[in-house]
Amino acid sequence: MSKKSIKNELPENYEELKKAANRTGSWRTRLSAVEELGNYNTSQVIDILKVRLTHDPVFQIQEEAFRALLELGENVELPKRKKFELVKGANKVFVRVKKSLPKDHNFDEYLTKLKRMRIDVYDAYEGEKGLDWLEEEWKNLK
Incomplete structure:
Protein backbone atom coordinates (compact mmCIF):
# COMPACT_ATOMS: atom_id res chain seq x y z
CA MET A 1 0.00 0.00 0.00
CA LEU A 72 -1.14 14.66 9.36
CA GLY A 73 0.59 13.96 12.67
CA GLU A 74 -2.11 15.32 14.96
CA ASN A 75 -2.67 13.80 18.40
CA VAL A 76 -6.44 13.24 18.38
CA GLU A 77 -8.96 10.78 19.77
CA LEU A 78 -12.00 9.39 18.00
CA PRO A 79 -15.21 10.42 19.82
CA LYS A 80 -17.63 7.74 20.89
CA ARG A 81 -20.41 7.04 18.40
CA LYS A 82 -23.68 8.66 19.48
CA LYS A 83 -26.26 5.99 20.22
CA PHE A 84 -29.36 8.09 20.58
CA GLU A 85 -30.08 11.67 19.57
CA LEU A 86 -27.66 12.78 16.83
CA VAL A 87 -29.13 16.29 16.63
CA LYS A 88 -30.50 17.93 19.76
CA GLY A 89 -34.29 18.05 19.62
CA ALA A 90 -34.54 15.71 16.62
CA ASN A 91 -37.28 13.57 18.15
CA LYS A 92 -39.48 16.66 18.54
CA VAL A 93 -38.75 17.56 14.92
CA PHE A 94 -39.82 14.10 13.74
CA VAL A 95 -43.12 14.38 15.65
CA ARG A 96 -43.76 17.95 14.48
CA VAL A 97 -43.24 16.97 10.84
CA LYS A 98 -45.54 13.98 11.11
CA LYS A 99 -48.28 16.00 12.82
CA SER A 100 -48.05 18.68 10.12
CA LEU A 101 -49.08 16.18 7.44
CA PRO A 102 -52.50 14.63 6.72
CA LYS A 103 -53.25 11.44 8.65
CA ASP A 104 -53.01 9.29 5.50
CA HIS A 105 -49.60 10.61 4.36
CA ASN A 106 -46.94 8.17 3.22
CA PHE A 107 -43.25 7.89 4.09
CA ASP A 108 -42.08 9.71 0.94
CA GLU A 109 -44.31 12.67 1.80
CA TYR A 110 -42.89 12.64 5.33
CA LEU A 111 -39.30 12.63 4.02
CA THR A 112 -40.03 15.47 1.62
CA LYS A 113 -41.46 17.60 4.43
CA LEU A 114 -38.61 16.69 6.81
CA LYS A 115 -36.05 17.73 4.18
CA ARG A 116 -37.91 20.99 3.60
CA MET A 117 -38.27 21.81 7.30
CA ARG A 118 -34.96 20.50 8.67
CA ILE A 119 -32.46 19.31 6.06
CA ASP A 120 -29.79 19.11 8.79
CA VAL A 121 -31.83 16.59 10.78
CA TYR A 122 -32.72 14.58 7.68
CA ASP A 123 -29.10 14.55 6.54
CA ALA A 124 -27.66 13.51 9.89
CA TYR A 125 -30.07 10.58 10.34
CA GLU A 126 -29.99 9.46 6.73
CA GLY A 127 -26.19 9.45 6.85
CA GLU A 128 -25.80 7.82 10.25
CA LYS A 129 -28.83 5.54 10.56
CA GLY A 130 -30.14 5.14 7.00
CA LEU A 131 -33.55 5.40 5.36
CA ASP A 132 -34.78 2.10 6.82
CA TRP A 133 -34.21 3.46 10.33
CA LEU A 134 -36.01 6.70 9.45
CA GLU A 135 -38.95 4.73 8.10
CA GLU A 136 -39.19 2.66 11.30
CA GLU A 137 -39.10 5.85 13.37
CA TRP A 138 -41.83 7.35 11.20
CA LYS A 139 -44.02 4.25 11.65
CA ASN A 140 -43.60 4.41 15.43
CA LEU A 141 -44.31 8.13 15.84
CA LYS A 142 -47.58 8.96 17.55
Missing part, protein backbone atom coordinates in the same frame (compact mmCIF):
# COMPACT_ATOMS: atom_id res chain seq x y z
CA SER A 2 1.56 3.29 -1.05
CA LYS A 3 1.50 6.27 1.26
CA LYS A 4 -0.45 9.23 -0.10
CA SER A 5 1.28 12.47 -0.96
CA ILE A 6 0.64 15.16 1.65
CA LYS A 7 1.05 18.76 0.51
CA ASN A 8 2.06 21.58 2.87
CA GLU A 9 -0.08 24.18 1.15
CA LEU A 10 -3.74 25.05 0.82
CA PRO A 11 -5.58 23.33 -2.02
CA GLU A 12 -6.46 25.60 -4.95
CA ASN A 13 -10.15 24.97 -4.24
CA TYR A 14 -9.80 25.58 -0.47
CA GLU A 15 -12.81 27.93 -0.13
CA GLU A 16 -15.02 25.45 -2.00
CA LEU A 17 -13.79 22.54 0.15
CA LYS A 18 -14.26 24.57 3.33
CA LYS A 19 -17.90 25.26 2.38
CA ALA A 20 -18.45 21.62 1.39
CA ALA A 21 -16.97 20.34 4.67
CA ASN A 22 -19.51 22.42 6.58
CA ARG A 23 -22.57 21.80 4.38
CA THR A 24 -25.24 20.62 6.82
CA GLY A 25 -27.54 19.37 4.09
CA SER A 26 -25.24 16.73 2.59
CA TRP A 27 -23.21 14.26 4.60
CA ARG A 28 -21.83 12.82 1.35
CA THR A 29 -20.48 16.24 0.36
CA ARG A 30 -18.93 16.69 3.81
CA LEU A 31 -17.31 13.25 3.62
CA SER A 32 -15.84 13.92 0.19
CA ALA A 33 -14.47 17.29 1.32
CA VAL A 34 -12.90 15.78 4.43
CA GLU A 35 -11.28 13.05 2.33
CA GLU A 36 -9.78 15.63 -0.03
CA LEU A 37 -8.72 18.03 2.73
CA GLY A 38 -6.79 15.18 4.36
CA ASN A 39 -4.18 15.58 1.62
CA TYR A 40 -3.14 19.04 2.84
CA ASN A 41 -1.18 19.78 6.00
CA THR A 42 -2.00 23.38 6.89
CA SER A 43 -3.39 24.90 10.09
CA GLN A 44 -6.59 25.96 8.27
CA VAL A 45 -7.23 22.42 7.03
CA ILE A 46 -6.42 20.90 10.42
CA ASP A 47 -8.93 23.27 12.05
CA ILE A 48 -11.68 22.19 9.64
CA LEU A 49 -10.88 18.50 10.18
CA LYS A 50 -10.95 18.95 13.98
CA VAL A 51 -14.40 20.56 13.76
CA ARG A 52 -15.70 17.64 11.67
CA LEU A 53 -14.08 15.20 14.13
CA THR A 54 -15.76 16.69 17.18
CA HIS A 55 -19.03 18.09 15.83
CA ASP A 56 -20.21 16.09 12.82
CA PRO A 57 -23.37 14.08 13.57
CA VAL A 58 -22.36 11.35 11.07
CA PHE A 59 -19.81 8.98 12.60
CA GLN A 60 -18.35 8.00 9.21
CA ILE A 61 -17.25 11.61 8.74
CA GLN A 62 -15.78 11.72 12.24
CA GLU A 63 -13.83 8.56 11.42
CA GLU A 64 -12.49 10.02 8.17
CA ALA A 65 -11.46 13.27 9.90
CA PHE A 66 -9.77 11.23 12.64
CA ARG A 67 -7.83 9.14 10.13
CA ALA A 68 -6.78 12.22 8.17
CA LEU A 69 -5.67 14.07 11.30
CA LEU A 70 -3.59 11.09 12.44
CA GLU A 71 -1.91 10.95 9.02
Whole structure:
Protein backbone atom coordinates (compact mmCIF):
# COMPACT_ATOMS: atom_id res chain seq x y z
CA MET A 1 0.00 0.00 0.00
CA SER A 2 1.56 3.29 -1.05
CA LYS A 3 1.50 6.27 1.26
CA LYS A 4 -0.45 9.23 -0.10
CA SER A 5 1.28 12.47 -0.96
CA ILE A 6 0.64 15.16 1.65
CA LYS A 7 1.05 18.76 0.51
CA ASN A 8 2.06 21.58 2.87
CA GLU A 9 -0.08 24.18 1.15
CA LEU A 10 -3.74 25.05 0.82
CA PRO A 11 -5.58 23.33 -2.02
CA GLU A 12 -6.46 25.60 -4.95
CA ASN A 13 -10.15 24.97 -4.24
CA TYR A 14 -9.80 25.58 -0.47
CA GLU A 15 -12.81 27.93 -0.13
CA GLU A 16 -15.02 25.45 -2.00
CA LEU A 17 -13.79 22.54 0.15
CA LYS A 18 -14.26 24.57 3.33
CA LYS A 19 -17.90 25.26 2.38
CA ALA A 20 -18.45 21.62 1.39
CA ALA A 21 -16.97 20.34 4.67
CA ASN A 22 -19.51 22.42 6.58
CA ARG A 23 -22.57 21.80 4.38
CA THR A 24 -25.24 20.62 6.82
CA GLY A 25 -27.54 19.37 4.09
CA SER A 26 -25.24 16.73 2.59
CA TRP A 27 -23.21 14.26 4.60
CA ARG A 28 -21.83 12.82 1.35
CA THR A 29 -20.48 16.24 0.36
CA ARG A 30 -18.93 16.69 3.81
CA LEU A 31 -17.31 13.25 3.62
CA SER A 32 -15.84 13.92 0.19
CA ALA A 33 -14.47 17.29 1.32
CA VAL A 34 -12.90 15.78 4.43
CA GLU A 35 -11.28 13.05 2.33
CA GLU A 36 -9.78 15.63 -0.03
CA LEU A 37 -8.72 18.03 2.73
CA GLY A 38 -6.79 15.18 4.36
CA ASN A 39 -4.18 15.58 1.62
CA TYR A 40 -3.14 19.04 2.84
CA ASN A 41 -1.18 19.78 6.00
CA THR A 42 -2.00 23.38 6.89
CA SER A 43 -3.39 24.90 10.09
CA GLN A 44 -6.59 25.96 8.27
CA VAL A 45 -7.23 22.42 7.03
CA ILE A 46 -6.42 20.90 10.42
CA ASP A 47 -8.93 23.27 12.05
CA ILE A 48 -11.68 22.19 9.64
CA LEU A 49 -10.88 18.50 10.18
CA LYS A 50 -10.95 18.95 13.98
CA VAL A 51 -14.40 20.56 13.76
CA ARG A 52 -15.70 17.64 11.67
CA LEU A 53 -14.08 15.20 14.13
CA THR A 54 -15.76 16.69 17.18
CA HIS A 55 -19.03 18.09 15.83
CA ASP A 56 -20.21 16.09 12.82
CA PRO A 57 -23.37 14.08 13.57
CA VAL A 58 -22.36 11.35 11.07
CA PHE A 59 -19.81 8.98 12.60
CA GLN A 60 -18.35 8.00 9.21
CA ILE A 61 -17.25 11.61 8.74
CA GLN A 62 -15.78 11.72 12.24
CA GLU A 63 -13.83 8.56 11.42
CA GLU A 64 -12.49 10.02 8.17
CA ALA A 65 -11.46 13.27 9.90
CA PHE A 66 -9.77 11.23 12.64
CA ARG A 67 -7.83 9.14 10.13
CA ALA A 68 -6.78 12.22 8.17
CA LEU A 69 -5.67 14.07 11.30
CA LEU A 70 -3.59 11.09 12.44
CA GLU A 71 -1.91 10.95 9.02
CA LEU A 72 -1.14 14.66 9.36
CA GLY A 73 0.59 13.96 12.67
CA GLU A 74 -2.11 15.32 14.96
CA ASN A 75 -2.67 13.80 18.40
CA VAL A 76 -6.44 13.24 18.38
CA GLU A 77 -8.96 10.78 19.77
CA LEU A 78 -12.00 9.39 18.00
CA PRO A 79 -15.21 10.42 19.82
CA LYS A 80 -17.63 7.74 20.89
CA ARG A 81 -20.41 7.04 18.40
CA LYS A 82 -23.68 8.66 19.48
CA LYS A 83 -26.26 5.99 20.22
CA PHE A 84 -29.36 8.09 20.58
CA GLU A 85 -30.08 11.67 19.57
CA LEU A 86 -27.66 12.78 16.83
CA VAL A 87 -29.13 16.29 16.63
CA LYS A 88 -30.50 17.93 19.76
CA GLY A 89 -34.29 18.05 19.62
CA ALA A 90 -34.54 15.71 16.62
CA ASN A 91 -37.28 13.57 18.15
CA LYS A 92 -39.48 16.66 18.54
CA VAL A 93 -38.75 17.56 14.92
CA PHE A 94 -39.82 14.10 13.74
CA VAL A 95 -43.12 14.38 15.65
CA ARG A 96 -43.76 17.95 14.48
CA VAL A 97 -43.24 16.97 10.84
CA LYS A 98 -45.54 13.98 11.11
CA LYS A 99 -48.28 16.00 12.82
CA SER A 100 -48.05 18.68 10.12
CA LEU A 101 -49.08 16.18 7.44
CA PRO A 102 -52.50 14.63 6.72
CA LYS A 103 -53.25 11.44 8.65
CA ASP A 104 -53.01 9.29 5.50
CA HIS A 105 -49.60 10.61 4.36
CA ASN A 106 -46.94 8.17 3.22
CA PHE A 107 -43.25 7.89 4.09
CA ASP A 108 -42.08 9.71 0.94
CA GLU A 109 -44.31 12.67 1.80
CA TYR A 110 -42.89 12.64 5.33
CA LEU A 111 -39.30 12.63 4.02
CA THR A 112 -40.03 15.47 1.62
CA LYS A 113 -41.46 17.60 4.43
CA LEU A 114 -38.61 16.69 6.81
CA LYS A 115 -36.05 17.73 4.18
CA ARG A 116 -37.91 20.99 3.60
CA MET A 117 -38.27 21.81 7.30
CA ARG A 118 -34.96 20.50 8.67
CA ILE A 119 -32.46 19.31 6.06
CA ASP A 120 -29.79 19.11 8.79
CA VAL A 121 -31.83 16.59 10.78
CA TYR A 122 -32.72 14.58 7.68
CA ASP A 123 -29.10 14.55 6.54
CA ALA A 124 -27.66 13.51 9.89
CA TYR A 125 -30.07 10.58 10.34
CA GLU A 126 -29.99 9.46 6.73
CA GLY A 127 -26.19 9.45 6.85
CA GLU A 128 -25.80 7.82 10.25
CA LYS A 129 -28.83 5.54 10.56
CA GLY A 130 -30.14 5.14 7.00
CA LEU A 131 -33.55 5.40 5.36
CA ASP A 132 -34.78 2.10 6.82
CA TRP A 133 -34.21 3.46 10.33
CA LEU A 134 -36.01 6.70 9.45
CA GLU A 135 -38.95 4.73 8.10
CA GLU A 136 -39.19 2.66 11.30
CA GLU A 137 -39.10 5.85 13.37
CA TRP A 138 -41.83 7.35 11.20
CA LYS A 139 -44.02 4.25 11.65
CA ASN A 140 -43.60 4.41 15.43
CA LEU A 141 -44.31 8.13 15.84
CA LYS A 142 -47.58 8.96 17.55
